[in-house]
Amino acid sequence: MVGGGQLLLSLLTGLADAAGLFFVASGLTVIFGVTRVVNFAHGSLTMLGAYCGWSLISRLPPTPLGFALGTLATMVLLAVIGAGLEIGLLRRVYRAPELFQLLATFGVVLMTQDIVQWLWGVEDLALRRPPWLRAFVRLGGARFPRFDLIVIALFPLVFLLLWLVFTRTRWGRLVRAATEDREMVAALGVDQRLLFTSVFALGAALAGLGGVLMLPDASANLGMDLTTVTDAFVVVVVGGLGSLPGAAAASLLIGLLQAFGIMLVPRATLALVFVVMAVVLVLRPNGLLGRPPGRGGVLGEVRALVRPAPHVLRWLGLAALILAALAPLLLGPYALAVGTEMLIAMLFAASLHFMMGPGGMVSFGHAAWFGIGAYASAFAVHLLAAPMPVGLLLAPLAAGLIAALFGAFVVRLSGVYLAMLTLAFAQITWAIAFQWVDLTGGDNGILGVWPARLVAGPRGFYWLALTLAVAGTLGLRAVLAAPFGYTLRGGRDSRVRAEAIGLPVTAIQLTAFALSAAAAGLAGGLYAYAKGSVFPTYISLGHSVDALLMVLLGGVATMSGPILGALAYTGLYDVLLSATSLWRLALGAAIIVLVLAAPEGIAGGALKLWQRRRPA
Amino acid sequence: MTRGGPEAPVLAVAGLAKAFGGVAAVAEVSFAVARGEMLALIGPNGAGKSTCFNILSGQIRPDRGAVYLNGESVTGLSSRAIWRRGVGRTFQITATFASMTVRENVQMALISHHRRVWRFLRPARHYFAAEADALLAPVGMQDQAERAAGELAYGDLKRLELAIALANAPRLLLMDEPTAGMAPAERGGLMALTRRLASERAIAVLFTEHDMDVVFGVADRILVLDRGRLIAAGSGAEIRANPEVRAVYLGSGATSGGH
Numbered sequence: 069m070v071g072g073g074q075l076l077l078s079l080l081t082g083l084a085d086a087a088g089l090f091f092v093a094s095g096l097t098v099i100f101g102v103t104r105v106v107n108f109a110h111g112s113l114t115m116l117g118a119y120c121g122w123s124l125i126s127r128l129p130p131t132p133l134g135f136a137l138g139t140l141a142t143m144v145l146l147a148v149i150g151a152g153l154e155i156g157l158l159r160r161v162y163r164a165p166e167l168f169q170l171l172a173t174f175g176v177v178l179m180t181q182d183i184v185q186w187l188w189g190v191e192d193l194a195l196r197r198p199p200w201l202r203a204f205v206r207l208g209g210a211r212f213p214r215f216d217l218i219v220i221a222l223f224p225l226v227f228l229l230l231w232l233v234f235t236r237t238r239w240g241r242l243v244r245a246a247t248e249d250r251e252m253v254a255a256l257g258v259d260q261r262l263l264f265t266s267v268f269a270l271g272a273a274l275a276g277l278g279g280v281l282m283l284p285d286a287s288a289n290l291g292m293d294l295t296t297v298t299d300a301f302v303v304v305v306v307g308g309l310g311s312l313p314g315a316a317a318a319s320l321l322i323g324l325l326q327a328f329g330i331m332l333v334p335r336a337t338l339a340l341v342f343v344v345m346a347v348v349l350v351l352r353p354n355g356l357l358g359r360p361p362g363r364g365g366v367l368g369e370v371r372a373l374v375r376p377a378p379h380v381l382r383w384l385g386l387a388a389l390i391l392a393a394l395a396p397l398l399l400g401p402y403a404l405a406v407g408t409e410m411l412i413a414m415l416f417a418a419s420l421h422f423m424m425g426p427g428g429m430v431s432f433g434h435a436a437w438f439g440i441g442a443y444a445s446a447f448a449v450h451l452l453a454a455p456m457p458v459g460l461l462l463a464p465l466a467a468g469l470i471a472a473l474f475g476a477f478v479v480r481l482s483g484v485y486l487a488m489l490t491l492a493f494a495q496i497t498w499a500i501a502f503q504w505v506d507l508t509g510g511d512n513g514i515l516g517v518w519p520a521r522l523v524a525g526p527r528g529f530y531w532l533a534l535t536l537a538v539a540g541t542l543g544l545r546a547v548l549a550a551p552f553g554y555t556l557r558g559g560r561d562s563r564v565r566a567e568a569i570g571l572p573v574t575a576i577q578l579t580a581f582a583l584s585a586a587a588a589g590l591a592g593g594l595y596a597y598a599k600g601s602v603f604p605t606y607i608s609l610g611h612s613v614d615a616l617l618m619v620l621l622g623g624v625a626t627m628s629g630p631i632l633g634a635l636a637y638t639g640l641y642d643v644l645l646s647a648t649s650l651w652r653l654a655l656g657a658a659i660i661v662l663v664l665a666a667p668e669g670i671a672g673g674a675l676k677l678w679q680r681r682r683p684a
Numbered sequence: 685m686t687r688g689g690p691e692a693p694v695l696a697v698a699g700l701a702k703a704f705g706g707v708a709a710v711a712e713v714s715f716a717v718a719r720g721e722m723l724a725l726i727g728p729n730g731a732g733k734s735t736c737f738n739i740l741s742g743q744i745r746p747d748r749g750a751v752y753l754n755g756e757s758v759t760g761l762s763s764r765a766i767w768r769r770g771v772g773r774t775f776q777i778t779a780t781f782a783s784m785t786v787r788e789n790v791q792m793a794l795i796s797h798h799r800r801v802w803r804f805l806r807p808a809r810h811y812f813a814a815e816a817d818a819l820l821a822p823v824g825m826q827d828q829a830e831r832a833a834g835e836l837a838y839g840d841l842k843r844l845e846l847a848i849a850l851a852n853a854p855r856l857l858l859m860d861e862p863t864a865g866m867a868p869a870e871r872g873g874l875m876a877l878t879r880r881l882a883s884e885r886a887i888a889v890l891f892t893e894h895d896m897d898v899v900f901g902v903a904d905r906i907l908v909l910d911r912g913r914l915i916a917a918g919s920g921a922e923i924r925a926n927p928e929v930r931a932v933y934l935g936s937g938a939t940s941g942g943h
Contacts, residue, residue: 372783372834373782373783373784373785373832373834373835374783374784376807376809546804546805546807547804547805549807549808549809550803550804550805550806550807550808551795551800551801551802551803551808551811552801552802552803552804553808554784554788554791554792554795554808555792555795555796555801557781557783557784558781558784558792560783561780561781561782561783561784562779562780562781562782564775564779565775565779565780565781565848566781566792567762567763567764567767568741568763568767568773568775568779569767569792569793569796569797569848569851569852570763570764570767570768570796570797570852571764571792571796571801572764572801576801625783
C-alpha cells in the first residue's frame, strides 16, 4: 500500500524534477520562439553550466550565500557564452535552411564534449555538500531534501520573473512580437541582431541555472548534454514550441508523471516520458499550448531543383562500384571490416535521406528502424533458429511493417513535431530493448548472430554487404526518380498544389516512411550479422544523430548527398579517431566549417562548383 | 454520370452556408455557371469569396447547401475527389513544385490524371512529356519547360498554374485572384488567354478578382458578394448600374479599378 507520506514525497520529487526541467526547457523554448533555431546545443550549455558552476561554487565559501553567488556568476558566464555562440556561429546561418542550423548546433555539441572533457576531465564531478545542502526536512514521517524544496520554490519564482520580463518590458514585448511574426518586427525597424543575441544570452543563462541546480543531487558528467537536451525537447514540444506557459505546464506534467510513474509501473520508467509525448502529439499535434506554425514550415526548407545525375557522375559511380567490388582482393580484414561498416552506413543514410530530403519528414529517431531490423535478425537466429537469408528478410520486413503502423500518426504532423514523434518512438523502442531483459538481454544485448558459412569471412561478408547496400541505395534512388518519388517531393514542395491535382499525399508519405524504415531495417540486419551481436545502443539517440549528420554533411537536396555524406562521416570518424584523442572537437569544427562554407552539404557544394564551371 | 442531362450547368450551387465561430462567412449563396462561360465573383475584403472558393474546391465543408457538378452532388468531397471530377484550380498565392522543372510540374498533373502515381521504377521523366509540352504551348511556356519552377517570374508562374489546371481536361476552372501580384500590363494577356482556352475547350471559369478592369473586361457575368450574401448578379452593365453594389463599393471607400 502507498501511504500518504509516500504520496507527498512523490509529489515533491515530481515538483523538483519539474522545476529542473523547466529551467532548461524555458531557455530552449524562448530561443526557438524567436530565432527558430532548433538548438541541439542547449544541453551542452546546461552541461557547461553544471561544470562552470562546480568550479565556481567549489571555490566559494560553502554557505547558501556562496552557492547563490556561484549560481548567479554561472548564469552570467553562460549568458556571455551564449551571446558569443550566437554572434560567432548562429547569426551566420539564420538564412541557411533550418536543417543546416541544426547541423551547426550538432557541431557545437561535439566540440563542447571535448572541450569540457579537456578542461575538467572524464570523472563525474560531485559538489562537496556542506551540512545545509545535506539537510532534510521531515514530512509526515518521510525525509525530503531541503535543497529540493528551494528548487521547487524557484520554479514559480523564475516563471513569474520571466513572465514579467516578457509582458512588462519593452524588450519582452519585442521578443513576444518576434515570436509571433519575425518579418513584421524586422519591418518595424527593430534591431533584430541585438534582439536575437540577447534572447540567446537569456536562454543560455537559464540553461546554466538548470545545470547548476542539478549539482547538489547529482553531478556534472559528460553524458548530461544529450540526456538534458532530449528531456528539454520533450518538454518544449509537449508544451508547444515557443510557448513559455506551455513549457511550465509540460514540465509539471512530465515531472509528476515521472515521480508517480516510478511507483506505479517501475519497469516502464525510461519509456514513460516518451509515451506521454507521443500521446500528446497524437492528440494535439501542436503541443498543449502551441499554435500551428505560420508561414514557412520549420525544418526542411530545401527547394533546389533536382536533376538526374550528369553522365560524368554516373561513370564515376560505376568506377567507384567496380573499385569497391575489387577491394577484397587488395585490402586486409580490418580495412574490409571498416568498408563493410561504411557500406551499411551508406544504406542507413540513404534511407534517412529518402524520407527527410524528398519526403520533407525529418527524423530524430531513425535509429529505431535500424535497431528493429537488427533485433529482428537476432530474434530470427535465436528464437526461430532461422538461416541468415530469413534473418535478412525479416529485418526490413519488421521495420517496414512497424513503421507502416506507427507512421499513420507521424505523417499527420510536420516539422519539429514530426521529428520529435520519431524521437519518442525511438526512445520507447530503446527503452524496450534496454528494460525487457528476458527477451532482449537488456544492456548485455544478444550475442552469437553469426552469418551463414558462405559469407562468414570478412571478404564474403563484405561482398554480401556491398551487394545489398548498393542494391538498397540504388533501389531508393530509382524510386525517387519514379512517379512515386516525384509525388513524394511534390507533397513536400506544396501540399496544397499536390492535393489540388489529386495526388494522394498522405498515403504516399506513409508508404515512403515505411520504405525508408525497411531500408534502415535492412542496414540494421546486415550490421547485426556483421558484428555478430545486437545492443540497445543501436537505437540510441547518438546513432540517430549519426545518421542525421551523414545526410546533412552530404547535402539534403542532391540524390548522391547521403552516399557521400556517409562515406565522408565514417571515413572522417575513423581517421580522426586514430589521429587525435580530441576527435569530437575536430569533427565538430569540421562540421561547423562546412556549414559556414558550403551550406548545401558536400554534394550540393560540389554541384554548385560544377555548375559554375559550366555556364548553363 | 450526368443525371441532370446535357442541359445541366457545369457548376450549380444551391443555398451554400458556412459560419466560423458564429459569424456567417457565406450565407444562402446560390448560382450556376454554364459551359464556356466566365463568371466573376467579386466583393469587398471579407465578403466570403475565399470561403466560397474553398468550399467549391473541397478544402472546407459547408454547413448547409449543396454543390453540383454537371448535375451530380459533390458536396463535402475532398479536394482530390473534386479534382477527379474535372475541376482545375489556380491559387491566389501560386502553388507549384519548386524543386521541379516547368515541364515536370505539368507531368505531375498528368501522372495523377492518368493514375500513374504508384509507379516505383521507371523514371518519371518518361511519363507524358509530350503531352506536358502540348499543354505548355498554348500558355506560351514551352520554351521555359526546362527551367525550375522555383525561379520563374510571377506572371510565368501564373501561366504555369493555368497549364497545370488544364491537365485533367477540366470542365470547370476555379481561379482565385488570377492576376493578383501581376503587372497591370500582364493581366489583360493572362485573362485573354484564359478566355480563349475556355471557349476553345468549352470550360466554365469561375474566378475572383480585385482588378475591376479585368472583371468588367472579361467576365460574361458577375456575382457580387457582401458579408457572405449574394447581393447582385448580372452583366457588367447591370452590375455597374446596381445601387446596392455601388453602396457596398463606394461605401467601403474603393472605386472601380482600385481595391
